Structures are given as structure tokens and as C-alpha cells.
Amino acid sequence: MIEVQQLTKHYRVHKRPPGLAAALKSLFKREYTAVKAVDGITFDIKAGERVGFLGPNGAGKTTTLKTLAGLLHPSSGQVRVDGHVPQKREAEYLKKIMLVMGQKQQLLWDLPPAETFEMNRAIYDVPRADFTRRMKELGDLLELGELVNKPTRQLSLGERMKCELAAALVHGPKVLFLDEPTIGLDVSMQVVMRDFIRRYNEQYGATLILTSHYMDDVAALCPRVIVIDKGTLSFDGKLDDLVQKVRPEKRVTLRFSQPVTREQVSPLGQVVTCEGAQAVLQVSHDQVNSVVGRALATLPVMDLNVENPPLEEVMSELFARSRANREEQAA
Amino acid sequence: MGRYLGLLSRQLRTSALLAAQYRWDFVVDGVVSLFFMATAIVPLFVVYGDASRPGIPGWSFGEALVVTGWFILLQGVLDGAVNPGLQAVIDHIRKGTLDFVLLKPADAQFLVSTARFQLWRVTSVVVALVVFVIAFSRVGRAPAVLDVAASLVLLVSATLLLYSLWILIVSAAFFVVKVDNLTYLFSSIFDAARWPSSVFPNVLRFVFTFVVPLALMTTFPAEAMLGRLESSALVGSLLGTLVFAAIARWTWLKAIGHYTSAGG
Ligand SMILES: Nc1ncnc2c1ncn2[C@@H]1O[C@H](COP(=O)(O)OP(=O)(O)O)[C@@H](O)[C@H]1O
Ligand SMILES: [Mg+2]
Numbered sequence: 001m002i003e004v005q006q007l008t009k010h011y012r013v014h015k016r017p018p019g020l021a022a023a024l025k026s027l028f029k030r031e032y033t034a035v036k037a038v039d040g041i042t043f044d045i046k047a048g049e050r051v052g053f054l055g056p057n058g059a060g061k062t063t064t065l066k067t068l069a070g071l072l073h074p075s076s077g078q079v080r081v082d083g084h085v086p087q088k089r090e091a092e093y094l095k096k097i098m099l100v101m102g103q104k105q106q107l108l109w110d111l112p113p114a115e116t117f118e119m120n121r122a123i124y125d126v127p128r129a130d131f132t133r134r135m136k137e138l139g140d141l142l143e144l145g146e147l148v149n150k151p152t153r154q155l156s157l158g159e160r161m162k163c164e165l166a167a168a169l170v171h172g173p174k175v176l177f178l179d180e181p182t183i184g185l186d187v188s189m190q191v192v193m194r195d196f197i198r199r200y201n202e203q204y205g206a207t208l209i210l211t212s213h214y215m216d217d218v219a220a221l222c223p224r225v226i227v228i229d230k231g232t233l234s235f236d237g238k239l240d241d242l243v244q245k246v247r248p249e250k251r252v253t254l255r256f257s258q259p260v261t262r263e264q265v266s267p268l269g270q271v272v273t274c275e276g277a278q279a280v281l282q283v284s285h286d287q288v289n290s291v292v293g294r295a296l297a298t299l300p301v302m303d304l305n306v307e308n309p310p311l312e313e314v315m316s317e318l319f320a321r322s323r324a325n326r327e328e329q330a331a
Numbered sequence: 332m333g334r335y336l337g338l339l340s341r342q343l344r345t346s347a348l349l350a351a352q353y354r355w356d357f358v359v360d361g362v363v364s365l366f367f368m369a370t371a372i373v374p375l376f377v378v379y380g381d382a383s384r385p386g387i388p389g390w391s392f393g394e395a396l397v398v399t400g401w402f403i404l405l406q407g408v409l410d411g412a413v414n415p416g417l418q419a420v421i422d423h424i425r426k427g428t429l430d431f432v433l434l435k436p437a438d439a440q441f442l443v444s445t446a447r448f449q450l451w452r453v454t455s456v457v458v459a460l461v462v463f464v465i466a467f468s469r470v471g472r473a474p475a476v477l478d479v480a481a482s483l484v485l486l487v488s489a490t491l492l493l494y495s496l497w498i499l500i501v502s503a504a505f506f507v508v509k510v511d512n513l514t515y516l517f518s519s520i521f522d523a524a525r526w527p528s529s530v531f532p533n534v535l536r537f538v539f540t541f542v543v544p545l546a547l548m549t550t551f552p553a554e555a556m557l558g559r560l561e562s563s564a565l566v567g568s569l570l571g572t573l574v575f576a577a578i579a580r581w582t583w584l585k586a587i588g589h590y591t592s593a594g595g
Contacts, residue, residue: 066430069434070433070434070591071430071433071434071591072591073591087591089433091436091437092436094434094435094436095436097434098434099430099434101430104426104427104428104430104431105428106428106431108345110349110352110353111345111348111349111352115345115348118341119341119342119345122334122337122338122341123338123435123436123437123442124435124436125334125436151352
């Protein structure tokens, strides 16, 4: 469905030298530097897949999505989506895709979202009957209700985002590009958005790529994760495998019937926290069984729980590591 | 074609809804603009009011008033249809939302051109008609039917010219970072169109005919209405307009290409 081969995108940025004289000179002789936003990325995505792009700010996620949507021309490499070359922006292609950007909106600010829906119906040439049915389905799934008839400027950020999604789905696209769709939303609204996106994918078999820097979005939505860092692809696979690779340890939380000291717990493994009657240990994957056995035998354990380390920690470690690697290579 | 008509009516509806929402702003703006239209006539009184002055060579007061009528009409087109759209594109570029326009399976130039209208500016048509009536009563005769027809053809071409100039300016907005003043610049240049082009020195007259074709927008239609525009000038200005429109379209496509290849 989506094939990307050795994609690069270099932005040409006009260098603005400091100082008046230099600035004047640059009026006549402009100097450019190239920002390598995407620097050789290759991946394939099958129809109906849900893929998450993870990466720190400035990694090149948005640039990759915009190239897939045909808004940017690749500097080099090949991009194909459902047989189309996106940069040609053929009407037939544009009718198959949608792009939602959490930081930008297409809804008309002073008018109700329903007006934007109608406008998009006209632009995408959607038959009236299809439009009515689809808006009904979207309205139910997103619980839009009367929101669509209130001026956009009166909606909360979360309500607006739901309507943004609906506006981008008026034409029933089969490829969804979602760039940080949950940015700035509170936790409950994030959950609503995630549920909707998953259900839309399951119901219509749409293919989707989502970028986010909330790990939870990606964990909840995307069986497959692509990690982009400084314009290059550093991981492509299952989220669990990513966690295994970065942090092969598990977190063991122990709750005791009475307070214990750090000294009592530390023989079991690396202590993350130990406060009163609760301790958290970090234990390598294959040691979990024996640690749990010893804890039960030697300490007044009331309750215990084994889980992966928090995703946010995994991510910050991943990116710290890749930065360290690069610095090592540079040195 | 039918689809684009449907789209146009959608866009007009949007503008109408916005106008209804900000009703009072529009009423105030309307009154202010009526005032400015009235003042469009004042310079003529200054020039012709004093009998000792020669006036504008080749133009009696009534005839010069016909040019003013065209100026008011075209000013209405500019403020009603052209400038609001220009502002909309500039806002798009600034906020980065032009991406949404480019994602749509419809001609982007059409979408941005029809995005905003100030509908109440149709009042300009009424005011212009009043000015024409006064002007021709001063001239002492009614315009011939054929001459009116020719001037209407020129109205279409003048509107197309104005629009093409606008597209050129919008295209510049893709390359120039600071675009706030473009609308203002455009309006100031357009102000020169209030005079018959013969008041300008030769160099400027050349510029206003062939480079920034203001003469084609007001002086030519006025002359056609007065029955003194040569048919070669009529045909020439129609052809010129088409060339101008083609250049504008080509520049627009280049600008969009630049936008997508450079990365907004
Ligand atoms: N229009 C642009 N012109 C120049 N540089 C840009 C432009 N857009 C993005 N960049 C740069 O390209 C890099 C990647 O940006 P982006 O794709 O937005 O990253 P992400 O979405 O992962 O945060 C960043 O270094 C950013 O500063
Ligand atoms: Mg981004």
C-alpha cells in the first residue's frame, strides 16, 4: 500500500548572517544551508495496517507524512502510495487520503463545523446520500451531537479536534495520515480519539500512520512502530520488541504487610524506589521468576506485580542512546 | 464545470454567513465605504471647479466623471472580491494552513480565489450607476447601446486583469516573507486608476497601459462607453488581458511548485 525507498528530504534554508554588513551582503548573494530533515528512510506498509511514527521533536516525522501526502517533493528516493506518486497530487489520489495535523486546523473558525463538512462534500464531490450516511456514522462514533452546529471558535480543543477528524473523513479516505492528533488534549479526550481511530481502521479497513510523542497513543493504537531519529529509521517492528531491545528489564512492584528497609530489599535486584511498605525493583527479564521466588520466601510480601518499565522512560532512554551513539561516531 | 459552479455557490454561502455574523461591522464598513466612494468624486471638482484651470486635456468634466464611475466600480471589485481573497491566502501562508488547500482535489487557484467575498460591496455597482447617470447628463446625451455593450466586455476583461494582478501578487507572497503590506501596496497603485490615463506623463502612461494595466481597467471602458475607443484598442486590450491572465496562471503554478518543493 505504502512503499517508501531511500526517501530523503533536504530543506534549503537561507542563512541569515549576524551583523548589518553581512545581512546587506546576503541580500545580493544568498547562502543556503541544507537541513537534512529526512535522510534515507525505507519502509513498506500493507493495506489496513496501523503504524506509529515515534521520534523526538525535529526527527522528521511531519516531513515524512507531508511527503506521503504529496505536499512536499522528495529530494531523492521513491514514494508510492496505492500505486500513486504523491507529489503529482492527482485528484484521484487526493480523494483516497486525508491528513490531520494536531497543530493546524482546516475548520472555518467563525462558522459551525457543519459548514466545513458541507464545503468538503462539495470539494470532494461526495454524493448527498453517502454524505448523510457517513456524517451520521461519524457523528455516532465521535459523539458529535450538537457540536457541529456551534461556531468552531466556541468549541474546546478536544471538541474541535473531533470535528477536525470528521471534516477530514467526509470523503471516506482509505489512507489516514495523522500528525500528532492528540497534542494538547487531556487524557480522557486522548482515549476517545484513540478508540475512534482504532474503530475507524477496523470498520473500514483503512491504512493509517500516526505520529505522536505521547507513547501511550502509539502503544494503544499501533501494533507496529517505526522509530525515526534525526531523519533516519532506527527501529521498525512490534512495540514489545522495541521495549525488549531498549530495556530488557522488567519492573517488579512488591507491597509488604509492614515497612521494610532498603537493605532488606537490595539483595533481590536493583532498587528503583523503596518507601515504607512498598518497593519497586528493576530485574532482568530472565531473572524475574527467581527474584519473585526469593522475595516471597524472605520478605512479608502481600501483593506483587510485574510489568514493563514505563514507555516514556523507554523512549527517553532510546533517544539518549542514539544521541550517544552518534556522538561516539562523530568523535 | 457544474461542480465548480456548485463550489462557487458554497463559497458565496460561506461569505454570506460570515457577513451575517458580523452584521454591524459590515454596516459600519458599508457606510465608511459609501463615504469614500463619494470622496472619489472630490478631486474632479477640484480640477474642474475652478473655470480658470484647463481641466484634463481631451476630457470634459462629464467625460472624466465616466472614468470615476469605472474607478468606483472596479474599486468595488477590488475590495469586494480581490482583496479579501488575497488576505485569506496571506493568512493561509502565515498559519501554514495552505496545506489543507493543496490537499483538496480541486484547483487550488480556484479555491483560494473564491474563498472570501465582501458581498455588501455590490453597493459600488449602485453608486457607479448613479455616477454614470450624472456624468452622461453633463455630457448631454445617453451612451449608445453598442458602446455600452463594448464597455461591458471591457468590464469582464478589467475584472480578469485585476484578478490576474492579484494572482501575481499572491504568487509573490510565496517567495517574499513579509507580505503584510502587499494589499496596501496594491490599493495605493490602483488609486492611480481614478484619472484618465492621459493626465500621466508618457512614461507612466506606458507603464499603466502595458505593465500594470490600470488604463485598461478604467480609461478604456470609459472611452468605450463614450464611443471613442478604437476597435483595435478593444481587441488589443482583450488579447492583452488573455496574455496577462496566462502569465498569472503560469506564475501561480510555479509558485505552488516552489512551495511544495521547498517545503512551505
Ligand atoms: N519548512 C522548513 N524549512 C526548513 N526546515 C524545516 C522546515 N520544516 C521542518 N524543518 C526542519 O526539519 C527537521 C524535521 O522537522 P519535522 O519533520 O517537522 O520533525 P518532527 O515532525 O519529527 O518534529 C527539523 O530540524 C525542522 O527544523
Ligand atoms: Mg511534527
